[in-house]
Amino acid sequence: MTPAIEFRNLQGSALHDFPYPPKRRKCPHYALVSITESGCCIHKCPVCYARAYLWSADDRLVLYQNLPEKIDRELSQLQIAPPLYLSQITDCLQPVSEIRELTVKIIRVILRHQVSFHLVTKSADGPFELIERIPELLTYPYWYLSMTIEATPEKQEITSTFASPIEQRLWTLRKLCQMKMAITARTDPFLLGLMKAEDALWLVQQIAKTGVKHIVSSTGYFNRISMRRVLEVLEKSKWRENVPQVLKAYRCNEELLISIDPKKRFTVDWQTKVRYHRWLRQKVESLGMTYAVCQELPKEFDSVGIRHCEGIERNFVHFKDKDGVFCPISDCFGDCLRSCPTSPKPPCGKKELLYQYPYRLKTLKMFNKRRQEKLFLPSGC
Ligand code: SF4
Ligand code: SF4
Numbered sequence: 001m002t003p004a005i006e007f008r009n010l011q012g013s014a015l016h017d018f019p020y021p022p023k024r025r026k027c028p029h030y031a032l033v034s035i036t037e038s039g040c041c042i043h044k045c046p047v048c049y050a051r052a053y054l055w056s057a058d059d060r061l062v063l064y065q066n067l068p069e070k071i072d073r074e075l076s077q078l079q080i081a082p083p084l085y086l087s088q089i090t091d092c093l094q095p096v097s098e099i100r101e102l103t104v105k106i107i108r109v110i111l112r113h114q115v116s117f118h119l120v121t122k123s124a125d126g127p128f129e130l131i132e133r134i135p136e137l138l139t140y141p142y143w144y145l146s147m148t149i150e151a152t153p154e155k156q157e158i159t160s161t162f163a164s165p166i167e168q169r170l171w172t173l174r175k176l177c178q179m180k181m182a183i184t185a186r187t188d189p190f191l192l193g194l195m196k197a198e199d200a201l202w203l204v205q206q207i208a209k210t211g212v213k214h215i216v217s218s219t220g221y222f223n224r225i226s227m228r229r230v231l232e233v234l235e236k237s238k239w240r241e242n243v244p245q246v247l248k249a250y251r252c253n254e255e256l257l258i259s260i261d262p263k264k265r266f267t268v269d270w271q272t273k274v275r276y277h278r279w280l281r282q283k284v285e286s287l288g289m290t291y292a293v294c295q296e297l298p299k300e301f302d303s304v305g306i307r308h309c310e311g312i313e314r315n316f317v318h319f320k321d322k323d324g325v326f327c328p329i330s331d332c333f334g335d336c337l338r339s340c341p342t343s344p345k346p347p348c349g350k351k352e353l354l355y356q357y358p359y360r361l362k363t364l365k366m367f368n369k370r371r372q373e374k375l376f377l378p379s380g381c
Contacts, residue, residue, distance in 0.1 A: 017358035028335035052226035083315035093126025124164035144182035177211030189220020193246030214311030308335035
């Protein structure tokens with residue numbers, strides 16, 4: 001049953017960067033879009049971090065109805081537009097008509113401004129409905145979709161119980177690749193202790209068969225709320241004998257779970273992460289794909305030569321020209337720490353972006369008239 005739906009107006013800025021500072025930062029500069037309050041998602045994945053914050057609203061769906069107008073206004077004020085990201089705290093294609101409607105409205109605004117975006121989903125039918133409602137997406141050059149396929153069909157009941165079945169998600173990937181859409185896959189969080197090497201191999205082999213060319217993975221992290229959810233679903237399942245292995249892998253003492261600091265994160269130890277990612281990267285690359293680790297290891301553990309962790313070169317940062325039209329900055333994907341095309345003299349003209357993590361909106365807004373005239377842009381802009 002769909003939980004109660006509430007419509008609210010978001011206060012403050014709609015577009016915002018990841019909060020992480022430059023030290024050990026891996027995520028590029030993004031314009032994140034939270035279309036709901038954190039964790040409002042009917043998929044209710046036990047592993048979900050967005051449902052496990054103290055402020056998460058996972059018993060209802062709280063939608064920010066004013067986002068299309070707000071994003072429209074904010075994009076109008078920007079000189080530099082990082083790629084938009086829908087959404088790191090909910091699934092914007094989950095099968096709830098109000099959420100899909102809001103996503104469609106937001107994407108129409110994005111297309112009107114001609115800037116980059118990507119979305120992440122576990123919905124198998126959502127991408128087709130989206131393309132049917134916005135057929136321009138078939139040829140729009142500045143977007144891609146990322147599908148999460150984090151478990152084998154037998155083990156999905158533990159990781160994403162109510163999301164689309166894994167086989168259907170794979171089918172969707174295959175169809176979208178046949179339609180020549182730009183697609184990547186994520187396999188995170190790959191729940192160590194439950195998921196085994198043969199499961200990881202099965203996943204990447206199935207993904208390779210769909211035509212996808214880039215995979216992002218991580219072992220993830222849990223707090224006491226999400227770990228409790230994982231343990232509860234495990235204990236009720238045929239995988240219950242894996243409970244001690246999961247606890248061991250994430251260095252968690254079950255008896256202390258109730259009393260432990262809610263901010264404490266349970267993670268896999270460094271050496272295990274290094275072994276897992278080195279091994280998986282080699283397998284992924286041998287299947288003709290590239291690989292990146294989401295956050296938990298530095299960029300040296302990613303495939304050599306990728307320009308940013310998402311691996312797809314369609315999410316350009318855009319710069320507003322003197323006529324007020326957003327144009328893609330050649331070779332710039334917002335990963336200023338890893339791959340600025342001409343660091344230390346960036347083509348965007350904003351040296352601050354090389355070290356300002358998270359960026360300040362003021363930096364993206366300051367207009368640089370000289371740069372607007374001189375900027376090197378790809379032909380056609
Ligand atoms: S689909 Fe994503 S946002 Fe929704 S519950 Fe699962 S992990 Fe959380
Ligand atoms: S040109 Fe360089 S500094 Fe400017 S946004 Fe792109 S990567 Fe960052």
